[in-house]
Amino acid sequence: xxxxxxxxxxxxxxxxxxxxxxxxxxxxxxxxxxxxxxxxxxxxxxx
Amino acid sequence: xxxxxxxxxxxxxxxxxxxxxxxxxxxxxxxxxxxxxxxxxxxxxxxxxxxxxxxxxxxxxxxxxxxxxxxxxxxxxxxxxxxxxxxxxxxxxxxxxxxxxxxxxxxxxxxxxxxxxxxxxxxxxxxxxxxxxxxxxxxxxxxxxxxxxxxxxxxxxxxxxxxxxxxxxxxxxxxxxxxxxxxxxxxxxxxxxxxxxxxxxxxxxxxxxxxxxxxxxxxxxxxxxxxxxxxxxxxxxxxxxxxxxxxxxxxxxxxxxxxxxxxxxxxxxxxxxxxxxxxxxxxxxxxxxxxxxxxxxxxxxxxxxxxxxxxxxxxxxxxxxxxxxxxxxxxxxxxxxxxxxxxxxxxxxxxxxxxxxxxxxxxxxxxxxxxxxxxxxxxxxxxxxxxxxxxxxxxxxxxxxxxxxxxxxxxxxxxxxxxxxxxxxxxxxxxxxxxxxxxxxxxxxxxxxxxxxxxxxxxxxxxxxxxxxxxxxxxxxxxxxxxxxxxxxxxxxxxxxxxxxxxxxxxxxxxxxxxxxxxxxxxxxxxxxxxxxxxxxxxxxxxxxxxxxxxxxxxxxxxxxxxxxxxxxxxxxxxxxxxxxxxxxxxxxxxxxxxxxxxxxxxxxxxxxxxxxxxxxxxxxxxxxxxxxxxxxxxxxxxxxxxxxxxxxxxxxxxxxxxxxxxxxxxxxxxxxxxxxxxxx
Numbered sequence: 028x029x030x031x032x033x034x035x036x037x038x039x040x041x042x043x044x045x046x047x048x049x050x051x052x053x054x055x056x057x058x059x060x061x062x063x064x065x066x067x068x069x070x071x072x073x074x
Numbered sequence: 075x076x077x078x079x080x081x082x083x084x085x086x087x088x089x090x091x092x093x094x095x096x097x098x099x100x101x102x103x104x105x106x107x108x109x110x111x112x113x114x115x116x117x118x119x120x121x122x123x124x125x126x127x128x129x130x131x132x133x134x135x136x137x138x139x140x141x142x143x144x145x146x147x148x149x150x151x152x153x154x155x156x157x158x159x160x161x162x163x164x165x166x167x168x169x170x171x172x173x174x175x176x177x178x179x180x181x182x183x184x185x186x187x188x189x190x191x192x193x194x195x196x197x198x199x200x201x202x203x204x205x206x207x208x209x210x211x212x213x214x215x216x217x218x219x220x221x222x223x224x225x226x227x228x229x230x231x232x233x234x235x236x237x238x239x240x241x242x243x244x245x246x247x248x249x250x251x252x253x254x255x256x257x258x259x260x261x262x263x264x265x266x267x268x269x270x271x272x273x274x275x276x277x278x279x280x281x282x283x284x285x286x287x288x289x290x291x292x293x294x295x296x297x298x299x300x301x302x303x304x305x306x307x308x309x310x311x312x313x314x315x316x317x318x319x320x321x322x323x324x325x326x327x328x329x330x331x332x333x334x335x336x337x338x339x340x341x342x343x344x345x346x347x348x349x350x351x352x353x354x355x356x357x358x359x360x361x362x363x364x365x366x367x368x369x370x371x372x373x374x375x376x377x378x379x380x381x382x383x384x385x386x387x388x389x390x391x392x393x394x395x396x397x398x399x400x401x402x403x404x405x406x407x408x409x410x411x412x413x414x415x416x417x418x419x420x421x422x423x424x425x426x427x428x429x430x431x432x433x434x435x436x437x438x439x440x441x442x443x444x445x446x447x448x449x450x451x452x453x454x455x456x457x458x459x460x461x462x463x464x465x466x467x468x469x470x471x472x473x474x475x476x477x478x479x480x481x482x483x484x485x486x487x488x489x490x491x492x493x494x495x496x497x498x499x500x501x502x503x504x505x506x507x508x509x510x511x512x513x514x515x516x517x518x519x520x521x522x523x524x525x526x527x528x529x530x531x532x533x534x535x536x537x538x539x540x541x542x543x544x545x546x547x548x549x550x551x552x553x554x555x556x557x558x559x560x561x562x563x564x565x566x567x568x569x570x571x572x573x574x575x576x577x578x579x580x581x582x583x584x585x586x587x588x589x590x591x592x593x594x595x596x597x598x599x600x601x602x603x604x605x606x607x608x609x610x611x612x613x614x615x616x617x618x619x620x621x622x623x624x625x626x627x628x629x630x631x632x633x634x635x636x637x638x639x640x641x642x643x644x645x646x647x648x649x650x651x652x653x654x655x656x657x658x659x660x661x662x663x664x665x666x667x668x669x670x671x672x673x674x675x676x677x678x679x680x681x682x683x684x685x686x687x688x689x690x691x692x693x694x695x696x697x698x699x700x701x702x703x704x705x706x707x708x709x710x711x712x713x714x715x716x717x718x719x720x721x722x723x724x725x726x727x728x729x730x731x732x733x734x735x736x737x738x739x740x741x742x743x744x745x746x747x748x749x750x751x752x753x754x755x
Contacts, residue, residue: 029408029411029412029413030413030414030416030417033408033413033417033421034417034420037420037421037425037606040602041602041603041606044599044600044602044603045603047599048599048600052717
């Protein structure tokens with residue numbers, strides 16, 4: 028039971044990370060680093 | 075007074091215009107492109123009392139000529155009747171340079187307000203600006219602001235609201251010392267900038283002819299000045315022959331006379347300027363010296379790496395203890411909870427080993443970015459592009475091409491994007507191709523790991539040499555590409571060299587904290603998922619779960635690549651797989667190695683010893699390690715960079731070429747090094 032819960036939590040979190048990554052790529056943000064310190068961040072977030 | 079005002083923000087690059095703009099618009103910012111071009115257009119709205127201000131942030135420009143796309147766009151937009159007020163944002167700490175645009179804007183005849191930004195920096199430098207005399211000389215309101223500290227913002231908008239109906243001061247109280255005008259009109263009562271008699275006579279003549287052509291023409295003086303400058307767009311607009319009045323271009327005369335007036339203004343309004351400028355000049359005499367500049371830069375970077383290794387490694391010790399403690403604690407907990415062995419392996423050998431291994435390098439990353447932040451904020455980093463300009467020119471690249479390459483030392487993604495500033499498409503392509511050779515910060519954990527393990531006291535030199543090799547390879551390849559090109563044309567570099575200043579602690583803390591946050595985020599996301607994938611392909615094979623790692627999917631993939639990597643000295647399937655995993659992010663190479671060789675907390679002293687033993691048993695020596703570092707330096711960058719290259723090049727073909735090219739260069743250089751080293755040893 029513990030093992031199942033642990034695996035479920037890992038899979039859920041990994042799924043969340045992958046989903047967010049895919050969403051970011053669709054929005055044109057490819058970088059795996061954050062944007063806060065990036066000198067070109069104004070270029071990525073276009074509407 | 076209109077209730078809805080269209081306000082244009084304009085100013086030199088790096089004057090804080092966008093920071094000021096953002097201070098008003100906040101999250102309600104809309105970003106798009108100007109129609110038909112790739113220049114960004116930012117719009118926002120701001121409510122002030124009963125007024126709705128529609129704000130537009132124009133591209134940063136140095137003047138209102140029509141040489142660049144940004145200048146043309148800004149000029150067209152301002153001349154448009156929709157703009158009610160122009161806010162000219164100037165960096166008060168570089169007033170002399172910013173005033174040229176101000177004078178041009180005043181000549182447009184539209185309501186202009188000068189927002190003197192960065193007044194806090196003026197104060198820090200011990201300078202003072204006479205805020206009574208400056209508006210008198212310019213004939214426009216001057217509002218001191220600090221976009222960073224959010225001071226003066228309300229007053230600025232108050233001035234905008236009341237200045238929408240432009241009115242000149244009744245008397246401009248400046249006078250031009252020593253100049254006696256024989257001109258028939260006393261323009262000093264009307265205009266801030268009054269030119270020589272010869273030019274004023276010509277302006278009058280041109281205005282008379284313009285009025286004959288169009289009696290309702292607004293602000294004919296501006297058009298007359300543009301015609302005197304032989305501005306092609308304006309000359310084409312009026313199909314009138316001015317050849318008798320304008321036998322040549324008077325652009326240089328007009329620019330020089332504007333700067334004469336600027337010098338007059340500075341002498342009158344700026345106090346304690348000479349002292350600060352003199353200090354900067356003295357320092358620049360050495361730091362930007364034609365011969366000494368480059369060695370000094372390399373020396374400074376060597377010092378940065380020395381600190382990264384020494385202080386970083388000392389701090390790393392505490393992280394190692396922490397990560398090892400967490401790993402042991404989680405292992406004990408999972409065993410206590412009777413978790414399945416595979417689950418324990420996934421969590422401890424996969425996730426904690428992978429992510430923990432990367433987190434251990436956080437101190438090195440911290441020191442590196444702390445040092446870079448210090449250099450950046452002091453004003454030194456802008457000198458580097460200037461120092462490299464000479465070398466770039468010799469290899470057929472614009473001096474501006476070094477700016478993206480410099481960004482590449484941090485991260486290749488913004489570095490590739492920064493190539494947009496290069497006008498020539500060949501220069502852009504060349505720079506995009508070589509920029510990933512500049513070692514980004516993500517590769518640092520690989521260098522730290524291998525140089526610590528194999529090079530002992532020379533670890534700093536070994537790691538630093540990667541940055542030098544990357545720079546040399548980039549320059550060499552750019553040089554070869556230039557020679558292969560039919561045409562060779564270089565563009566001159568125009569770059570701002572701000573005055574040196576004591577780095578601001580607050581700015582540095584924010585910068586470094588941002589970088590650490592990004593690193594932790596990457597560890598918790600990309601590296602987390604990559605570690606799970608690596609663990610999975612190492613524990614699962616064609617027949618299901620494997621007990622022998624050599625029968626796993628991962629081993630199969632790695633073994634497939636081994637024959638290709640043997641000449642480079644990297645003929646271990648684990649190394650091959652680690653290199654592939656580096657496509658996700660270069661840090662993953664280190665976390666993968668930990669998982670691949672079954673070593674927990676690979677960055678710890680025990681972990682490194684264990685890895686060294688395993689590698690030594692496989693005849694992996696210091697030569698192989700150096701070859702590994704070279705390969706990691708030069709081979710294809712992470713997928714984020716590849717995606718950015720594709721977006722910037724707008725070509726799948728060129729992107730594939732870039733990937734293949736970089737892998738080929740990595741293979742070639744590593745092979746050359748390894749084979750020659752084998753012969754020599």
